[in-house]
Amino acid sequence: MIEVRKLVKNYGDVKAVRDISFKVQNGEILGFLGPNGAGKTTTLKVITGYLSPTSGNVFVDDMNVIEDSMEIRKMIGYLPEMNPLYHDMEVYDFLEFVAHAREIDKSRFKSRLGEVIELCGLKGVVHKNINELSKGYCQRVGLAQAIIHDPKILILDEPTSGLDPNQIVEIRGLIKNLGKAKTVIISSHILQEIQATADRMIIINRGEIAANGTIDELMSDFKGKTRLKLELKNADTESLKKVQSFNDGVLLSEYSEKDGVMTAVLEYPNSLDPRQDIFTHAVKNKWVILEMSRHKTSLEDIFRNLTIEGETTNAK
Amino acid sequence: MRNNFKILYRKEVQSFFNSPVAYITLVVFLLINAWFFTSTFFLTNESDLRTLFTVAPIVFIFFIPAITMGLIAKEKNTGTLEFITTLPFSDGEIVIAKFLAALTLVATALLFTTVHFFTLLIVGNNIDMGALISGYLGLLLVGAAYTAIGTFASSVTDNQITAFIISFSIIFVLFILDKILVFVPGFLSSFLQYLSIDYHLSNISRGVIDSRNLVYLGSIILFFLLMSIRILEMRKWR
Ligand SMILES: Nc1ncnc2c1ncn2[C@@H]1O[C@H](COP(=O)(O)OP(=O)(O)OP(=O)(O)O)[C@@H](O)[C@H]1O
Numbered sequence: 274m275i276e277v278r279k280l281v282k283n284y285g286d287v288k289a290v291r292d293i294s295f296k297v298q299n300g301e302i303l304g305f306l307g308p309n310g311a312g313k314t315t316t317l318k319v320i321t322g323y324l325s326p327t328s329g330n331v332f333v334d335d336m337n338v339i340e341d342s343m344e345i346r347k348m349i350g351y352l353p354e355m356n357p358l359y360h361d362m363e364v365y366d367f368l369e370f371v372a373h374a375r376e377i378d379k380s381r382f383k384s385r386l387g388e389v390i391e392l393c394g395l396k397g398v399v400h401k402n403i404n405e406l407s408k409g410y411c412q413r414v415g416l417a418q419a420i421i422h423d424p425k426i427l428i429l430d431e432p433t434s435g436l437d438p439n440q441i442v443e444i445r446g447l448i449k450n451l452g453k454a455k456t457v458i459i460s461s462h463i464l465q466e467i468q469a470t471a472d473r474m475i476i477i478n479r480g481e482i483a484a485n486g487t488i489d490e491l492m493s494d495f496k497g498k499t500r501l502k503l504e505l506k507n508a509d510t511e512s513l514k515k516v517q518s519f520n521d522g523v524l525l526s527e528y529s530e531k532d533g534v535m536t537a538v539l540e541y542p543n544s545l546d547p548r549q550d551i552f553t554h555a556v557k558n559k560w561v562i563l564e565m566s567r568h569k570t571s572l573e574d575i576f577r578n579l580t581i582e583g584e585t586t587n588a589k
Numbered sequence: 590m591r592n593n594f595k596i597l598y599r600k601e602v603q604s605f606f607n608s609p610v611a612y613i614t615l616v617v618f619l620l621i622n623a624w625f626f627t628s629t630f631f632l633t634n635e636s637d638l639r640t641l642f643t644v645a646p647i648v649f650i651f652f653i654p655a656i657t658m659g660l661i662a663k664e665k666n667t668g669t670l671e672f673i674t675t676l677p678f679s680d681g682e683i684v685i686a687k688f689l690a691a692l693t694l695v696a697t698a699l700l701f702t703t704v705h706f707f708t709l710l711i712v713g714n715n716i717d718m719g720a721l722i723s724g725y726l727g728l729l730l731v732g733a734a735y736t737a738i739g740t741f742a743s744s745v746t747d748n749q750i751t752a753f754i755i756s757f758s759i760i761f762v763l764f765i766l767d768k769i770l771v772f773v774p775g776f777l778s779s780f781l782q783y784l785s786i787d788y789h790l791s792n793i794s795r796g797v798i799d800s801r802n803l804v805y806l807g808s809i810i811l812f813f814l815l816m817s818i819r820i821l822e823m824r825k826w827r
């Protein structure tokens with residue numbers, strides 16, 4: 274089991290990860306989802322021992338990364354972001370080096386190499402130089418080095434980035450296959466990727482966990498919720514909150530005001546329908562309703578909602 | 590037990606010989622030495638390797654930064670540092686294996702210069718074996734000190750050219766120190782002399798190997814290797 278406990282990581286003044294905690298059970302595939310700059314890579318770098326936590330710790334079984342980094346590294350297969358490889362090496366020499374580093378002896382290397390070539394589809398490129406390989410093949414080599422020692426834990430940082438759609442489907446299949454027997458953490462900023470591979474997902478945004486659960490759990494947490502967009506003239510939020518149904522569980526999730534027009538988004542369970550209340554209230558207060566539109570949430574919206582602030586801060 | 594040093598060392602040596610930089614610098618090193626050797630040998634008909642022992646340390650000032658500049662800087666630049674440091678190797682093992690691999694290249698270069706020695710044998714002049722051995726020992730030790738400095742320079746940056754300039758500068762200063770002694774007051778001069786690499790090298794080459802010389806070179810090697818390891822570890826706390 275992997276447990277990240279109260280992890281904080283700063284780069285100088287940049288707070289990349291702010292106090293996150295979560296657990297990954299043995300045999301589980303965890304999807305680590307978040308927009309660019311959310312802190313996914315940073316978290317993974319701490320788990321794999323490349324960086325030390327600013328505070329907090331990561332536990333693997335009864336060991337932790339501060340004291341037992343070496344032992345933990347032995348249990349992990351890691352595909353870093355950008356997939357750094359020694360481009361002046363032959364695929365064979367590279368995998369042999371990793372195998373030695375992973376305590377695989379000569380006799381076992383031969384059979385293990387065969388298995389990995391089969392699994393990752395490396396047939397025909399074994400004796401090529403890595404710098405001659407296409408991006409997709411490089412990614413396969415990266416995956417091959419991560420699994421060559423059949424690690425208990427597999428950590429993959431954006432394993433399909435830069436691949437074409439066919440390769441993506443293939444690599445996802447491979448990951449799902451590998452995940453049957455391993456604990457896997459796979460990071461991505463693409464929801465579909467996580468949906469296609471993971472048992473459970475953690476959505477991380479600006480260094481904090483925004484949601485944690487199985488895809489079904491997240492859906493039902495948010496399902497049954499409706500978003501209602503309003504554009505009102507002459508209205509103010511204080512008065513809006515006096516609408517009767519606000520007592521029953523309608524939430525004002527966003528609002529802004531411009532040129533005397535208030536834009537507000539309400540969120541409420543599907544069982545409610547505050548539209549009539551709003552209308553009567555508007556009439557009573559002499560508001561003008563410019564727009565009132567309703568829409569149900571999908572997982573896509575959940576992700577967008579949870580991470581929207583991250584997107585805007587990164588865009589500037 | 591698996592031998593981490595051996596695994597890393599093999600990879601480093603392999604990567605040297607996979608890149609043209611090693612061959613080019615090796616050839617240039619040998620050409621320069623051969624040129625100096627032959628031009629003085631036929632002129633003065635001297636029967637020792639004195640020119641080699643004076644020219645080689647100067648050529649080292651360029652040669653060793655060139656072969657060490659990529660050791661760590663290149664791995665930082667391409668991102669492979671993250672790959673190798675998350676394998677179950679300690680930072681110390683990584684640094685020392687790199688140092689030893691570069692030193693192997695230096696030793697190889699020195700080995701090639703023994704053709705001059707065989708030339709002398711064939712010509713048949715009497716050769717001072719003691720001076721020859723201590724001369725080579727001195728070159729190897731100084732080469733090791735420069736290599737440690739080069740390893741350090743390569744650890745502080747991800748740019749190979751910057752690494753070259755840093756190690757070249759450190760080595761150049763250490764080399765030049767005993768040549769500027771006349772410009773400094775007396776109390777400083779013996780101190781600066783002790784810090785000068787060339788001073789210790791000339792002692793060793795003359796065949797008088799004093800523990801002071803060995804301690805000096807050993808400390809340089811140790812200091813710069815420890816610094817390299819520290820700097821590599823510092824990435825974790827950035
Ligand atoms: N070496 C570094 N020095 C300074 N700041 C950094 C460094 N690496 C990352 N950061 C910052 O830390 C934050 C988190 O970055 P991180 O790489 O962990 O995000 P991520 O979720 O992996 O994003 P992406 O989807 O783009 O890979 C970002 O604001 C980033 O700018």
Ligand SMILES: [Mg+2]
Pocket residue numbers: 313314315354430
């Ligand atoms: Mg990332």
